[in-house]
Amino acid sequence: MKVAVIGCTHAGTFSAQEILTQHPDAQVTVYERNDNLSFLSCGIALWVGNNVSDPKKMFYSSPEALTKLGATMKMEHDVTDVDLDQKTVTATNLKTGETKTEAFDKIVITTGSKPVVPNLPGIHGDKVYQCKNWNDANRIKEASEKISSAVVIGAGYIGAEIAEQLSLINKEVTLIDGLDRVLANNFDQKVTDRIEDEYRNHGVKLALGEMVKSFNEENDQVTVETDKGSYTADIAVLAIGFLPRTDLFTDKLDMLPNGAIITNEYMETSKKDVFAAGDASSVFYNPTGKADYIPLATNAVRQGILVGNNIEKPTVKYLGTQATSAVELYGYALAASGLNAMGAKKRGVEIEEVSIEPDYRPDFMPTTTKVLCTLVWDPTNRQVLGGSFMAKHDISQAANVISLAIQSKMTIDDLAMVDFFFQPNFDQPINYIGAVASAACAKSSSK
Structure with missing residues (x-):
């Protein structure tokens, strides 16, 4: 069995x-x-902020490791054409210029994603940095040691982290986003209001609800023009988002409107013997029961493993995803899984939600701190659809509990009665996850 794996970040590495x-x-x-x-790449911001012990440890595999397993590694090869009917791959060796076409029995598309780079004047200038791969990471890290100011465009996870870390190493930072909140797609306003206060407390200028129009480099700086203002700094960092890198397969495979390749539960595409995984592909989003595009390393890893399980014959089904994620900003842990109000509205899903803010452990302990908890559920069948948590205490694993609840189709009633342990060092007699589920039951029953 001859297999071609096209692209080798997370999905490609685990597929191989x-x-x-x-x-x-x-x-x-x-x-x-x-x-x-x-x-x-999720470690780029931490590296910029000098919170990485060794940048070499930001890689968990290598060409040598895959070669040792038995792979033929064609590094620095650009795939220029793929004939999915004949199952051939044409690639150019970027070092020698030689182009070669080879036939395979199976093809695995793990081409990943590409940064969103709008066609704006000056966006390809020397002072404008992308934030995606190892080369980007090196450029940003080197620049961070020389600059005194930066404009970060995009207030999703990556932009939010880059802005935070730059501010913590005493850089003057402006954070721009077209939406009116930081992390607007990830958390509800109750959370984002508090995080925005932290940015301001650390000197970050927030330019929210502003659309970038152009970049102009002059006097060794770059000026970012928006529809509402003008911001000058030593560099600008693009963290606008990502799109599937699937141009080679346009009109050859079934795709979502944004180009994400649609697969079945065995990672098979619409073409026989062709598989897709990772940021190049769609995911099955359990909170909605539909295909979606959610580029996360965790999704890519699991999908890559499934390619290996199913490459010869359909064997192991994909369980789907809840888009579970977490971030730490200014000492706060923020974690979420599934839908929030904004995500539900965008997808046309009716939800109910409730928020509470208990102490994470008893008041008789020497210290405690509050946890802002939000739970989202389907008002028709009471199934859990999402949840988020925010605290100065590490509550990140609570998102994994919500993820499991969604995947298992638990109701708010089920979650309220889960056997969570109690020990005063760690939590209350009623754990905050059970407490927010109980609050959901009370709210639902009162209607």
Whole structure:
């Protein structure tokens, strides 16, 4: 069995590993345009803020490791054409210029995502930085040691973290976003209002509800013009978002409108013997029961493993995702899983929600702190659809509990009666997850 794996960040790395582990006799060829693989780009902001012990540890695999497993590694090879009917891959060696076409039995598309880079004047200037791969990380890190100011465009997870870390190393920071809140797609306003206060307390200028119009470099600085203002700094960092890198497969496979390749529960595409995984593909979003685009490393890893499980025949089904995630900003842990009010509205889903803010452990303990808890559910069948938590205490694992509840189709009544332990060092007699579920039951029953 000859298998081509096109792209090798998270989904590609785990696809290759799992195929070779389960099928040692398989001939796996990996094509990757960069000279590295498996880079954990979610660590870029931490590295900028000097919170990484060793940048080399931001990689969990290597070309040598996959070669040792039995893969043929074609690093720095740009795939220029894929014939899905004939199952051939054409790639150019970026070092030698040689182009070669090879035939395979199976093709795995793990081409990942590309940063959103709007067609704006000056956006490709030397002072405008992208935030995606290892080369981007090096550029930003080197710049961060020389600059005194930065404009960050995009207040999602990546932009929010970059802005926070730059402010913590005493840079003058402006954070711009077209939406009217920081992390607007990730958390409700009760959470984002508090985080915005923290940005302001740390000197970050928030330019929210503003659309960038142009970039102009002059006097060794860059000025970012928006529809409402003008912001000048030493560099600008783009963190607007990502799109699937699937241009090679347009009109060849079933896709979502944004280009994400649609797969079935075995990671198979609409073309026989062609698989897709990671940021190049859609996911099955359990809170809505529909295909969605949610580019997260956790999704890519699981999908890559499933490619290995199913490469020979359909064997293990995809369980879907809840888009569970977390971030730490200014000492606050923020964690969420599933739908929030904004996400539900965008997807046309009717929800009910409730919020409470108990102490995470008893008041007789020397210290405690409050946890802002929000639970979202379906008002028709009472199934849990989402939840979020925010505290100075590490409450991140609560999001995993909500993820499991959504995946298992638990109701708010089920969640309220889950056997959570009690120990005063850790929580209350009624754990805050059970408490917010009980509050949901009370609110639902009162209607």
